[in-house]
Amino acid sequence: xxxxxxxxxxxxxxxxxxxxxxxxxxxxxxxxxxxxxxxxxxxxxxxxxxxxxxxxxxxxxxxxxxxxxxxxxxxxxxxxxxxxxxxxxxxxxxxxxxxxxxxxxxxxxxxxxxxxxxxxxxxxxxxxxxxxxxxxxxxxxxxxxxxxxxxxxxxxxxxxxxxxxxxxxxxxxxxxxxxxxxxxxxxxxxxxxxxxxxxxxxxxxxxxxxxxxxxxxxxxxxxxxxxxxxxxxxxxxxxxxxxxxxxxxxxxxxxxxxxxxxxxxxxxxxxxxxxxxxxxxxxxxxxxxxxxxxxxxxxxxxxx
Numbered sequence: 049x050x051x052x053x054x055x056x057x058x059x060x061x062x063x064x065x066x067x068x069x070x071x072x073x074x075x076x077x078x079x080x081x082x083x084x085x086x087x088x089x090x091x092x093x094x095x096x097x098x099x100x101x102x103x104x105x106x107x108x109x110x111x112x113x114x115x116x117x118x119x120x121x122x123x124x125x126x127x128x129x130x131x132x133x134x135x136x137x138x139x140x141x142x143x144x145x146x147x148x149x150x151x152x153x154x155x156x157x158x159x160x161x162x163x164x165x166x167x168x169x170x171x172x173x174x175x176x177x178x179x180x181x182x183x184x185x186x187x188x189x190x191x192x193x194x195x196x197x198x199x200x201x202x203x204x205x206x207x208x209x210x211x212x213x214x215x216x217x218x219x220x221x222x223x224x225x226x227x228x229x230x231x232x233x234x235x236x237x238x239x240x241x242x243x244x245x246x247x248x249x250x251x252x253x254x255x256x257x258x259x260x261x262x263x264x265x266x267x268x269x270x271x272x273x274x275x276x277x278x279x280x281x282x283x284x285x286x287x288x289x290x291x292x293x294x295x296x297x298x299x300x301x302x303x304x305x306x307x308x309x310x311x312x313x314x315x316x317x318x319x320x321x322x323x324x325x326x327x328x329x330x331x332x333x334x335x336x337x338x339x340x341x342x343x344x345x346x347x348x349x350x351x352x
Contacts, residue, residue: 306339
């Protein structure tokens with residue numbers, strides 16, 4: 049009797065993939081709930097505040113010692129007392145990135161707002177580094193495009209949060225739970241990646257300080273944030289693709305797509321000429337506001 053080898057049914061392979069994905073989500077979701085719990089958030093916020101204060105005092109002490117004892121520390125970090133403010137602001141930026149990941153499962157819009165906040169804080173931090181490099185006219189100074197960008201981004205954020213509607217469920221309750229669980233697991237994975245990336249970026253930056261103390265080759269704004277925003281773009285795209293399974297509201301889909309474009313523009317602004325970065329950042333923030341308004345006035349498409 050001849051035996052006929054049958055190829056596996058493609059639909060069965062798809063079902064196996066779905067079952068495997070659901071099994072993996074079930075195993076990872078409890079860990080994600082712990083990492084993104086409100087209690088962990090409170091402890092992390094207190095820890096960031098304490099570390100920012102500690103880093104500020106350490107930088108201040110090293111600046112005083114370098115000035116009066118001549119420790120020959122890098123001039124890029126210890127030539128001006130204003131550079132001391134750079135350190136605690138760096139810690140605040142890391143805290144904002146943590147909050148971005150924390151809000152990612154619950155609100156795509158809130159996460160977009162956090163991205164704009166992070167870029168505004170990066171610009172303010174850069175002002176502290178360049179504030180001593182003044183000129184006759186403020187618009188000719190190195191810090192001027194950075195402070196102007198931070199000011200405009202702050203103003204646009206006021207509008208963004210005002211027009212951003214309160215979160216309303218746009219899907220069935222069962223679908224909503226599955227989608228939120230997927231985003232929660234993805235956000236937890238992003239947080240673990242964030243920790244690994246932070247350690248890697250810190251080691252590279254420390255090495256650069258040791259090897260090139262007076263002329264750092266690495267821009268602190270691109271050591272970590274470029275890679276993080278690149279990863280965030282990929283995560284946002286993945287969330288958008290998966291959301292198409294659950295969302296039946298064209299306005300929300302196009303809004304989230306616009307948010308991804310805004311994230312790409314914010315990523316592009318990192319590490320380029322200040323005035324070019326200013327244009328990218330402001331246009332990205334305006335695009336985010338327009339996407340929210342577009343979603344609000346587009347008719348909702350009901351589920352067929």
